[in-house]
Amino acid sequence: MSVLAIEDAHRQFASGGGIVTALDGVSLALDRGEIVGLVGESGCGKSTLARIAAGLDRPDDGKATFGSRPMAPAGRQIDADTRRRVQLVFQDPLASFNPRRTVGRSIALPLRLNRMLSGGQERSVVAELMDQVGLDPALMDRKPHQLSGGQLQRAAIARALGLNPDVLICDEPVASLDVSVRAQILNLLLALCRDRNIGILFVSHDLGVVRRIADRVVVMYLGRVVEQGSNEAVWSAPRHPYTRALAASVPTGAASWRLDQGRVRLAGEPPSPFDVPTGCRFHPRCPIAIDRCRQDDPVLRPISQDIDAACHLAE
Ligand code: SF4
Structure with missing residues (x-):
């Protein structure tokens, strides 16, 4: 059974006097120990889907389940255990930290709120978490603005790991980072997925980034999934013209279909x-x-063993 599943999710919002359909029948499953890359342009619905996966929102129709139980039953908040086991990492690490609190105190806060720290343990537990994400524990007494973007994203991941999650929802986690730092964070997420058997939903507008990290890729366009499959299959022979266009904009790779740039x-x-x-x-x-x-x-x-696509000409 998937650790996290969303089935036939529909979600609309009132906006500017009209109704926006953010999700129109979207399904997604995530297993432990795998990374699913969710990719698409701004406004395609991927952030709405990520919020539902994190229990921060619920679909109007359809359902989201964590293990065998609903993420957020109608009329109720997500329960504390699910909240602990599904953690979020955001795009802008600086905005996700309280500027007046030291980084170490921020990493410790979820542990204290969940009564997972006893007196005198805080500094040693925080140091261990920082060490696990490759961050010098000597930085724990610094304020967020005194760390680089990459250091702060590592701290955000350490904060999420403290609660020993089964799932990480990473919403554009490297979009604001330099290329060299980006690679380090991607390697860190890969190692965490492998070593701690965590399922990671990795949301990005950049298929090139997703290509580097994901086991499976889900491509969204205007509230729908238009293609999904193994990373290898989607990258080497994408079947949907939209996926091809996204892939063609990535400045690496030499699959034969890429030569047909005009199409x-x-x-x-x-x-x-x-x-x-x-x-x-x-x-x-x-x-x-x-x-x-x-x-x-x-x-x-299904178009092949490895790929589903929503296109009349996918074959
Ligand atoms: S169904 Fe038609 S318009 Fe849509 S992606 Fe396929 S070929 Fe293009």
């Missing part, structure tokens, strides 16, 4: 979520759209 270039902005196109919602930007695409909405279906 994979992503043009224009995503359509307004207030006015979702008929038929395939990608058709206004799709370089290979046919007449059928303007009327028939493609469903997500």
